[in-house]
Amino acid sequence: MTTTTLNPTATERQDLLRRALLGDGIVSGGAGAVLLLAAEPFGDLFGLPTVLLRWAGVSLFPFAAVLVYLATRPRIPRRYAWGVVGYNLLWAIDSILLLALGWVEPTALGYAFVLVQALAVLGFAELQYFGLRRSA
Numbered sequence: 075m076t077t078t079t080l081n082p083t084a085t086e087r088q089d090l091l092r093r094a095l096l097g098d099g100i101v102s103g104g105a106g107a108v109l110l111l112a113a114e115p116f117g118d119l120f121g122l123p124t125v126l127l128r129w130a131g132v133s134l135f136p137f138a139a140v141l142v143y144l145a146t147r148p149r150i151p152r153r154y155a156w157g158v159v160g161y162n163l164l165w166a167i168d169s170i171l172l173l174a175l176g177w178v179e180p181t182a183l184g185y186a187f188v189l190v191q192a193l194a195v196l197g198f199a200e201l202q203y204f205g206l207r208r209s210a
Contacts (some may be wrong), residue, residue: 091155091205092145098162098198099141105191106134120184137161155206162199166192 109116109131117124141158144150169192172178173185180188 087209090208094201094205095141096145099138102134103138106131120187121181122184159199159202162195166195
């Protein structure tokens with residue numbers, strides 16, 4: 075038998091947001107480690123500058139730490155969560171601009187890599203957005 079809570083607590087209303095932030099943090103931390111440690115072979119495979127991949131990886135560590143920190147708070151500050159959504163949108167836009175403006179000349183696999191990671195980031199931004207809306 076299941077029960078339904080008619081008046082969910084603030085913590086219950088933030089469950090989707092919490093899970094989206096935590097998932098994003100875990101994926102970002104893992105991606106950061108992979109990009110940092112495998113920047114050279116990925117650079118060759120994707121036709122992307124090794125230094126770009128390495129610094130992208132390094133930049134993901136503090137971001138991942140902030141996401142995990144926020145996800146573990148009893149109450150997630152809305153302005154910080156909105157900041158994460160904005161940062162994710164900016165990352166996705168920058169990824170598309172990287173390709174569209176010809177800043178790099180990736181292989182076909184490199185194009186796919188950049189586009190897939192941009193879509194994944196947009197997916198997290200969307201989950202976080204809906205989590206914020208739900209927790210209002």
